[in-house]
Amino acid sequence: MVSVKTNIGRRAFIKNTSLASGGLMLGFSWLNSCKSNEAEKMEVREMPKEWFEINGYLKIGDNGLVTIISPNPEGGQNVKTSMPMIVAEELGVDWNNVIVEQAPLNTALYNRQFIGGSQAIRTSWEGLRMAGASARYMLVAAAAQVWEVPAAEITTSAGMLHHEASNKSVSYGNLASAAAQVSVPEEVELKEIGDFDIIGTSKKNVDGTDIVTGKPLFGIDTYKDGMLTAMIVHPPAFGLKLKSVDGEAVKSMPGIQDVFPIKVLEDDFTRQHFDTCAFLEVVAIVGGSTWEVMQAKKALSVQWEPFETYTEERQPYRGPQQTLTIPAGLESTDVHRKKMAEMVSKKAEVVRKDGNPEAAFKNAVKVIEQTYTAPFLAHNCMEPMNFFADVKEDSAQLSGPLQKAELTEQTLAARLGMPVERIDIQMTRLGGGYGRRSYANWALEAALISQKMQAPIKLVYSREDDMTGGIYRPAYQVTYKAALDVENNLTAIHVNAGGIPESPLYADRFPAGAVDNYLAQRWEINTNITIGSFRAPRSNFMASAEQSFLDEVAEAAGKDPIDFRLELLDHASKNPVVSNPIDYDAQRYAGVLKLVKEKSKWGETTNGISRGVSAYFCHNSYAAQVVDMRWENDKPIIDKVTCAIDCGIVVNPDAASNLCEGGIVDGIGNALYGEQTFKDGVPQKSNFDTYRMIRMGEAPKQIDVHFVENNIDPTGLGEPTFPPVFAAVANALYKATGKRYYDQPYLT
Amino acid sequence: MALFNLNINGKTQEIDVDPNTPMLWVLRDHLKLVGTKYGCGIAQCGACTVHLGNNAVRSCQLPVSSIGEEKVTTIEGLSENGDHPVQKAWLEVDVPQCGYCQAGQIMTAAALLEKNPNPSDSEIETAMNGNICRCGTYIRIKKAVKMAAGAAANS
Numbered sequence: 035m036v037s038v039k040t041n042i043g044r045r046a047f048i049k050n051t052s053l054a055s056g057g058l059m060l061g062f063s064w065l066n067s068c069k070s071n072e073a074e075k076m077e078v079r080e081m082p083k084e085w086f087e088i089n090g091y092l093k094i095g096d097n098g099l100v101t102i103i104s105p106n107p108e109g110g111q112n113v114k115t116s117m118p119m120i121v122a123e124e125l126g127v128d129w130n131n132v133i134v135e136q137a138p139l140n141t142a143l144y145n146r147q148f149i150g151g152s153q154a155i156r157t158s159w160e161g162l163r164m165a166g167a168s169a170r171y172m173l174v175a176a177a178a179q180v181w182e183v184p185a186a187e188i189t190t191s192a193g194m195l196h197h198e199a200s201n202k203s204v205s206y207g208n209l210a211s212a213a214a215q216v217s218v219p220e221e222v223e224l225k226e227i228g229d230f231d232i233i234g235t236s237k238k239n240v241d242g243t244d245i246v247t248g249k250p251l252f253g254i255d256t257y258k259d260g261m262l263t264a265m266i267v268h269p270p271a272f273g274l275k276l277k278s279v280d281g282e283a284v285k286s287m288p289g290i291q292d293v294f295p296i297k298v299l300e301d302d303f304t305r306q307h308f309d310t311c312a313f314l315e316v317v318a319i320v321g322g323s324t325w326e327v328m329q330a331k332k333a334l335s336v337q338w339e340p341f342e343t344y345t346e347e348r349q350p351y352r353g354p355q356q357t358l359t360i361p362a363g364l365e366s367t368d369v370h371r372k373k374m375a376e377m378v379s380k381k382a383e384v385v386r387k388d389g390n391p392e393a394a395f396k397n398a399v400k401v402i403e404q405t406y407t408a409p410f411l412a413h414n415c416m417e418p419m420n421f422f423a424d425v426k427e428d429s430a431q432l433s434g435p436l437q438k439a440e441l442t443e444q445t446l447a448a449r450l451g452m453p454v455e456r457i458d459i460q461m462t463r464l465g466g467g468y469g470r471r472s473y474a475n476w477a478l479e480a481a482l483i484s485q486k487m488q489a490p491i492k493l494v495y496s497r498e499d500d501m502t503g504g505i506y507r508p509a510y511q512v513t514y515k516a517a518l519d520v521e522n523n524l525t526a527i528h529v530n531a532g533g534i535p536e537s538p539l540y541a542d543r544f545p546a547g548a549v550d551n552y553l554a555q556r557w558e559i560n561t562n563i564t565i566g567s568f569r570a571p572r573s574n575f576m577a578s579a580e581q582s583f584l585d586e587v588a589e590a591a592g593k594d595p596i597d598f599r600l601e602l603l604d605h606a607s608k609n610p611v612v613s614n615p616i617d618y619d620a621q622r623y624a625g626v627l628k629l630v631k632e633k634s635k636w637g638e639t640t641n642g643i644s645r646g647v648s649a650y651f652c653h654n655s656y657a658a659q660v661v662d663m664r665w666e667n668d669k670p671i672i673d674k675v676t677c678a679i680d681c682g683i684v685v686n687p688d689a690a691s692n693l694c695e696g697g698i699v700d701g702i703g704n705a706l707y708g709e710q711t712f713k714d715g716v717p718q719k720s721n722f723d724t725y726r727m728i729r730m731g732e733a734p735k736q737i738d739v740h741f742v743e744n745n746i747d748p749t750g751l752g753e754p755t756f757p758p759v760f761a762a763v764a765n766a767l768y769k770a771t772g773k774r775y776y777d778q779p780y781l782t
Numbered sequence: 783m784a785l786f787n788l789n790i791n792g793k794t795q796e797i798d799v800d801p802n803t804p805m806l807w808v809l810r811d812h813l814k815l816v817g818t819k820y821g822c823g824i825a826q827c828g829a830c831t832v833h834l835g836n837n838a839v840r841s842c843q844l845p846v847s848s849i850g851e852e853k854v855t856t857i858e859g860l861s862e863n864g865d866h867p868v869q870k871a872w873l874e875v876d877v878p879q880c881g882y883c884q885a886g887q888i889m890t891a892a893a894l895l896e897k898n899p900n901p902s903d904s905e906i907e908t909a910m911n912g913n914i915c916r917c918g919t920y921i922r923i924k925k926a927v928k929m930a931a932g933a934a935a936n937s
Contacts, residue, residue, distance in 0.1 A: 325799075730913070
């Protein structure tokens with residue numbers, strides 16, 4: 035066993051007397067939508083007469099049933115199943131006797147209740163294990179006291195405590211009351227990884243039954259007595275602001291209660307990283323039913339006008355406070371493209387330089403140079419943005435699909451003029467997030483509308499509001515240049531990466547460290563179109579370009595694309611460029627390439643099948659993919675994707691595979707079809723009739739996911755399979771059509 | 783406003799709404815049957831799929847006045863105890879990620895199997911092509927439809 039100090043996340047283990055009575059999580063019965071899973075199980079299970087709260091993550095019933103609290107919001111990554119599995123593993127209970135509850139936002143108890151950066155399992159791994167292990171310790175201590183035997187002689191299995199010498203056994207349920215009185219240990223022993231019997235076995239989604247029977251799980255499913263429905267009208271174009279609104283005519287329409295403008299953020303408010311807001315003033319329409327409000331929204335007359343260039347103060351996620359300039363103007367995609375094309379030949383900021391790239395390019399026998407571009411992308415979560423707010427004079431009850439509730443709460447408190455202690459936030463299941471729901475301007479809007487109406491309201495965005503509301507994946511461009519010597523060795527790489535409005539560059543990632551002469555540069559073009567994190571931010575573009583380019587360089591060097599990458603990784607491993615650090619492990623990187631090579635039977639050819647490979651490191655994990663493609667009737671058919679991934683220990687293998695399959699399908703869809711364009715500031719795609727999403731007929735027929743088996747603590751999974759597949763598709767398209775694909779979306 | 787007597791999930795429901803109101807909002811706002819989801823409002827994503835008689839239809843484009851006496855079935859009424867072969871297959875394959883689109887997917891799949899108990903891969907793709915899943919669970923959806931078809935054939 036491994037002894038671990040319980041100081042990490044300890045606040046959730048230490049009993050808080052103010053929370054002890056009535057149970058920690060029993061206070062949120064007002065949110066019916068979160069309780070359905072438990073209610074369902076209550077019908078078939080005998081519920082305990084009494085629950086004993088052992089710590090902030092779990093309570094044990096007198097009949098042995100265990101409730102485990104899942105701290106992070108659930109948006110499809112399946113953390114609501116896998117996080118409790120980790121607690122259950124160390125606690126030593128039968129998974130069939132576990133009930134899972136979603137935690138509300140509680141910054142005093144839990145760390146990082148975020149969806150973002152594929153970090154939920156990685157950053158909570160130790161804390162969740164300790165929550166289970168410290169509870170097990172307390173049960174053992176209680177048994178030792180009752181039986182008057184040394185704690186070291188007591189063993190546990192599947193919710194039972196045993197003392198072999200005296201042939202005594204007792205269930206966790208019978209000792210839960212006594213265990214709750216034991217002080218929390220300063221240090222606990224964790225299981226050996228080889229002894230895991232829950233982690234590493236596939237468990238079904240704990241919300242599966244509720245999902246397939248249509249239970250209210252999502253924010254948009256919230257309905258309360260006396261609740262009004264609200265929608266907003268935002269400017270039709272980036273670069274416009276509200277001039278005036280005449281709401282009188284629609285106020286007399288059926289069901290409509292009020293129409294008024296709201297200021298979402300005050301001009302002088304210092305924004306935190308996720309307070310990005312495209313439209314600082316919007317018009318709210320409040321009424322009875324959604325359909326009535328939709329009719330009023332169509333009929334409403336609003337005047338807009340161009341805004342002047344302005345600045346806003348912003349505290350980024352990392353680094354010092356910044357003053358951002360939001361430029362005036364109505365922007366168009368054709369102008370964006372021209373401006374980006376001009377950057378190919380302009381001087382850019384040097385971020386990293388190894389060796390002497392100028393000399394290497396001068397002495398090169400072959401130089402390959404290519405420029406890659408990608409457009410803005412809309413997140414298109416299937417559940418449109420929505421939020422429930424019941425704001426009273428001195429308190430607020432809020433709920434909805436939030437990725438970063440802790441940060442949203444701080445901004446809500448500032449805007450409502452109310453301390454965070456008076457604000458209660460419940461996190462509903464997210465109907466997709468992918469980064470979009472980190473930016474909760476709609477939560478602010480809902481709270482402000484409720485405050486003005488002095489009534490509970492649910493704000494719902496139409497699909498059009500959602501798709502035209504900003505927070506897009508930025509538009510990007512990168513130019514790669516490679517030098518080959520007479521023996522076709524790669525002697526230099528130059529990468530010049532920029533975007534609107536951010537550069538996608540990760541200067542210390544592969545192939546940095548694998549090439550003796552390396553130059554990385556960046557540039558940015560400002561815009562008033564708002565951007566935000568989008569599944570594997572920046573990586574999702576850099577992987578597509580870098581891995582397409584390396585394919586082309588391998589071909590120029592006359593080398594197999596996998597062998598070529600392995601040679602470079604071998605160089606990074608054995609003769610690393612020491613002048614600057616690299617942020618990847620070359621051997622783990624090579625590991626996924628070798629695994630995908632083996633599992634895809636790379637090198638064996640099948641008539642009519644074109645294959646493309648790609649590999650990438652991001653979110654602490656390594657993923658490699660081979661795409662098998664046929665070209666029929668002028669379009670690609672993807673027969674199979676073979677994926678190898680190294681994300682350390684896999685908690686819930688089948689669900690993990692599902693997430694990898696999803697990342698691959700989503701990546702293929704965005705690579706082939708994803709695009710938001712603009713004309714005079716107006717987003718040109720506002721619904722799924724024009725914004726093309728991948729559908730079943732275009733998805734791969736088969737995806738095989740292979741995990742590298744190791745005992746490394748878990749790393750990211752939601753994002754790492756997404757970026758590389760763009761290039762695996764582009765490289766397969768090249769084999770299928772003889773044409774290289776440089777501009778996304780690849781099919782237009 | 784007008785009064786409608788609707789047959790929904792085997793029960794008669796009296797509703798007083800604007801005759802143009804789509805069934806989607808009658809189900810969600812008025813009857814609190816929230817399993818039927820709003821996704822696009824223009825019949826492009828399939829999240830709002832219900833059965834009208836034996837046909838899978840997009841409830842966001844179905845005015846309440848057009849229903850008449852036709853039976854409407856929603857995800858809540860597909861089976862008594864969540865044990866329709868399609869629902870069981872969905873659980874067995876553990877299809878959902880975020881889960882938002884899945885009720886619509888299940889309703890489309892159930893209607894397909896009603897008409898074509900043993901569909902080919904391409905028939906499944908054609909039938910399911912109107913249902914978008916941004917999480918990308920299509921391979922599992924197809925697997926679950928085939929499993930449900932097999933289960934129905936064996937029963």
